[in-house]
Amino acid sequence: MRPFHVAIVDDDPNIRQIVEAYLQKEGYVTHCVESAECAIQLKETESPDLWVLDIMLPGMNGYEFCRRIRKESETPIIIISARDEEVDKILGLELGSDDYLTKPFSPRELVARVNRALRRWERMNSRIESTHAHKSEQPASQLLVLDKERRMVFSLGVEVEVTAKEFQVLSLFSEHPNRAFSRDELLTLVWGDDYFGSDRVVDDLIRRIRKKLEHIPLETVWGFGYRLRAAEGNWEG
Known part of the structure; x- marks a missing residue:
């Protein structure tokens, strides 16, 4: 079975290194980038199964990147941010993120949240795939x-x-x-x-x-x- 791929989008190299080390220890394949623009290129080549996304990024911010991802897919997104105001958390969740963690955070807690988000993702896909098969060749008149x-x-x-x-x-x-x-x-x-x-x-x-x-x-x-x-x-x- 293919291991899950997790993308870490953060302009702080120390955070990228720490998060990557903990996720790799958990068995995940990781990809690190420092900007949303680089993340967009990564998405085209690697198709990560989950995004760990900082908000305060150079260039395109994390909110806008989250919005762009949600236009195309329901891939899990966990936001990590130094902005801990309630309005920031609500905005991130309403834009489609699955979770929000404020800095400084425990790497172990982040790993636990990644595990939970991917388990939920697997269950959702399993429910969809376990439904009864239906033929796709149907009359063109059907809406x-x-x-x-x-x-x-x-x-x-x-x-x-x-x-x-x-x-x-x-x-x-x-x-x-x-x-x-x-x-x-x-x-x-x-x-x-x-x-x-x-x-x-x-x-x-x-x-x-x-x-x-x-x-x-x-x-x-x-x-x-x-x-x-x-x-x-x-x-x-």
């Missing part, structure tokens, strides 16, 4: 088709690329047609009951799904949450 074996999404017969969490939410809606899910329910079912952060992450994810799949009848239940209105022939999950 939404999920191939759960290959984790592929089709709209009007055309494949649409989605992230792991987007696929998980679509699977949940397709398995419960016309049921309204509250934001709190979606947070628990998709992000986990130990998630700390605002339910705005749900709204952001739904907005991304609607942008990618503009034809599906994903409705807002005002003051509550969302549901997939499923008329016969419109979708298959």
